[in-house]
Amino acid sequence: MKKILLFGFDALPEILTAAGIARRFDAEAVTVSREGCGLTLAALSQGQTAGGTGLPVGGKMMVFCGLERELDDLLAALHGAGIVCLKAVLTPSNRNWTPGRLYQELEREHRAMGGR
Numbered sequence: 001m002k003k004i005l006l007f008g009f010d011a012l013p014e015i016l017t018a019a020g021i022a023r024r025f026d027a028e029a030v031t032v033s034r035e036g037c038g039l040t041l042a043a044l045s046q047g048q049t050a051g052g053t054g055l056p057v058g059g060k061m062m063v064f065c066g067l068e069r070e071l072d073d074l075l076a077a078l079h080g081a082g083i084v085c086l087k088a089v090l091t092p093s094n095r096n097w098t099p100g101r102l103y104q105e106l107e108r109e110h111r112a113m114g115g116r
Contacts (some may be wrong), residue, residue: 002027002067005044007037007099008060014083018062021077025070032052032099041102042095057103086110 004022009015009031024027036049037057045065062085065076071089078087086106088094094102 002065002070003049003065004044005041005099006031006060007057007062007103008085009054017081018078018083021074021081021083024077025067025074027067037099040083040096040098041090043094044099045090057099058107061099061103061106062087062101063090063102065090066089089106 002022002025004018006015006018006029009018015029015031019029030044030049032044033048033049034058036044039048041063045063061081064071064074064087068089074086086103088102088106094105097105
């Protein structure tokens with residue numbers, strides 16, 4: 001199933017906006033709790049939500065699961081809705097990472113690009 005994993009989202013209007021956009025792409029938006037941040041991205045993408053002991057990722061982040069074909073339109077819709085955060089696609093390389101590890105890697109890449 002197509003999913004957008006939401007990390008660090010706590011404002012209901014923003015969560016509902018992300019969920020509405022996800023539905024337009026036949027996807028589900030899943031808000032990941034602090035406990036879920038101890039699981040791997042693969043486990044979270046498969047519907048596991050608890051059982052880990054994790055720390056918050058440090059900010060807002062989205063991970064797109066099974067949405068590669070819709071990515072350009074999805075990113076445009078999120079941008080149009082004013083949703084700003086770090087974003088990544090679930091890949092074979094990052095699927096066994098924790099959300100915290102992915103967040104750190106995205107922040108490192110963001111800084112290397114000059115914060116764009």
